[in-house]
Amino acid sequence: MRSTDDRSTVARIRDAAITEFAANGVDGTSIRTIATAAGVSPGLVIHHFGSKDELRVACDEYVAGIIRDVKGGAMASGGAFDVTAAFRTVGEIPAAKYLARTLVDGSPHVAELVDEIVTDAMKYVATGVETGMIKPTEHEWERAAILTIWGLGSLVLHEHLERLIGVDITSDFSADPKATSAYMAPILEIYSNGFLTETTVQILRAAFVDAATEAEKEST
Amino acid sequence: MRSTDDRSTVARIRDAAITEFAANGVDGTSIRTIATAAGVSPGLVIHHFGSKDELRVACDEYVAGIIRDVKGGAMASGGAFDVTAAFRTVGEIPAAKYLARTLVDGSPHVAELVDEIVTDAMKYVATGVETGMIKPTEHEWERAAILTIWGLGSLVLHEHLERLIGVDITSDFSADPKATSAYMAPILEIYSNGFLTETTVQILRAAFVDAATEAEKEST
DNA sequence: TCATCTGTTGAACGCATGTTCAATATTCTA
DNA sequence: TAGAATATTGAACATGCGTTCAACAGATGA
Secondary structure (H helix, E strand, O other): OOOOOOOOHHHHHHHHHHHHHHHHOOOOOOHHHHHHHHOOOHHHHHHHHOOHHHHHHHHHHHHHHHHHHHHHHHHOOOOOOOHHHHHHHOOOOOHHHHHHHHOOOOOHHHHHHHHHHHHHHHHHHHHHHHOOOEOOOOOHHHHHHHHHHHHHHHHHOHHHHHHHHOOOOOOOOOOOHHHHHHHHHHHHHHHHHOOEOHHHHHHHHHHHOHHHHHHOOOOO | OOOOOOOOHHHHHHHHHHHHHHHHOOOOOOHHHHHHHHOOOHHHHHHHHOOHHHHHHHHHHHHHHHHHHHHHHHHOOOOOOOHHHHHHHOOOHHHHHHHHHHOOOOOHHHHHHHHHHHHHHHHHHHHHHHOOOEOOOOOHHHHHHHHHHHHHHHHHOHHHHHHHHOOOOOOOOOOOHHHHHHHHHHHHHHHHHOOEOHHHHHHHHHHHOHHHHHHOOOOO
């Protein structure tokens, strides 16, 4: 069903599309560009995927699959509270950069994937609370959601982060110890001790949460 | 120099462009759409701004100006560690949505603005450390950068955040106490106490930072 | 061997886009 | 008020896009 080559033609087109979409966005990538990158004709892209939109959906699903695999493998390694860590440990297709692009332009598949990630994070955190590795909270779901959004948001803004602290979190920087400490050390600091003193929190809580405390009976 | 209407034509075009760019992205917005929204002809848009790209730059600069103003005003109010809070307190919602869109597609003006925000955050944090409101750290710049990225990343992913916890942080949710507690309470919790226990941090620090500790002499 | 089907091509079509331009309306200046 | 400068229009143009389609190549199966 395929030639003696590396990947099948369909796979080559899909991979080229993922790379181009990740680099220049969906709107910024033409079918002709993808076809050239895959070494085929524009017509063949349509023939195999039906339309640019369906190609994009295929990419979404494929990348989502990769991420699910990677995430499953990383769950046990202890890095599950930082989604981006999972990508760095594996040398996958530019799935991380693709996700960083598509997280913003609202595909339903990506939304589904984000929901899954948060759900998994919740489970992971719940286990961590039981084993005494993670502090309990009244807002489990919201905390998991916010931590996930922070991780994914950092992924989306990886270019800014790289410019700011010299670490590209879409690549595997475990080889560079200076980068590891620049990125991981402050995060671990905040994740364990925070950065606001008790006085400050009381002031801020009074300002923001105070009127809401009695309405806090039902969460989601 | 202008009609008896509200704003000048140039301002009306610029504002329409900001709104449309924010809603559908730069690539997803045609000059004709902007012209229609502003109630003018396509040719006039080009006549006033030269090209779509120059119009986009004008929007970048204008929004950056708004944000600088808003930020200056919010510095004193205590919400400076959360950039998005500044937008909500002022009524500059389209600016927030515009920033959320353009943070991803790498305009130099936005990069400049992000750098400014981090620099300001650093100053603010340094002051907070002196007055005992913020805990000191060895990685001041990196911590300020990461906190800023978390805030901006949440802004960029506001649609996901809204789907996840029901709070739209690009709108003023101060009227809704439940939303305030869903969003602010977990953040304040993490910002003050973190969520990892000391045991966990030691394990993670050993795994990620250990080999880097001696190379940690110079930061930025 | 012949017919059939799938993989593949590349020219062509229709459309939306950014931009140009000559023409017209309006405002400003003196 | 006359003339110049500016604001504004809308048709037209060139380009690049997603997609279609007739044609061909190569494999498959009877």
